[in-house]
Amino acid sequence: MLSERLLDLTRAARFGAVGIAATAAYFALMNLIAAPIGPASPFVAHVIALASSIWISYVGHHSFTFRLSGRHGLHVSRFTIVTIVLFLLATAFAYGCDKGLHLSALVISTLVGVLYPLASYVIHSLWTFAGGGPAQMESAAPERVG
Numbered sequence: 001m002l003s004e005r006l007l008d009l010t011r012a013a014r015f016g017a018v019g020i021a022a023t024a025a026y027f028a029l030m031n032l033i034a035a036p037i038g039p040a041s042p043f044v045a046h047v048i049a050l051a052s053s054i055w056i057s058y059v060g061h062h063s064f065t066f067r068l069s070g071r072h073g074l075h076v077s078r079f080t081i082v083t084i085v086l087f088l089l090a091t092a093f094a095y096g097c098d099k100g101l102h103l104s105a106l107v108i109s110t111l112v113g114v115l116y117p118l119a120s121y122v123i124h125s126l127w128t129f130a131g132g133g134p135a136q137m138e139s140a141a142p143e144r145v146g
Helices: 002-006 009-033 042-065 072-100 105-128 134-140
Strands: none
Touching: 002 105, 009 042, 009 105, 042 072, 042 105, 072 105
8 A cells, every 4th residue: 555655664664774874884985995095086086986875775665675685687677777867956956946946055955865765765655666675465365265
């Protein structure tokens, strides 16, 4: 059921934990790879750290948040599409908030920080990782009569 998929607080907590882990990995890698500690420029370090955190996010959501196994071709394709679309939407939103509404960086980052994960959770729950999880498997089982 649609509302069960979106209002599953345990899954939402797992989603948040994966997001925090991916973000922590990004910050750690970014700061270890970038000069003065590491050999890379901040931009190169950002690209490496972001790519790594996206993979951590995918693997974490696939196996921990949504508790799926297999079908990586389908799920990673959908995850990539969602990540690209949300990145573009967040960037356009931030641009509009900055140039059009003249909001502060704190307000923009707070709005993106709330809206991006919320949209990500909804889309990943309803499309990216839909089907194949334990809850969906149970509801898809035929009912016994008698």
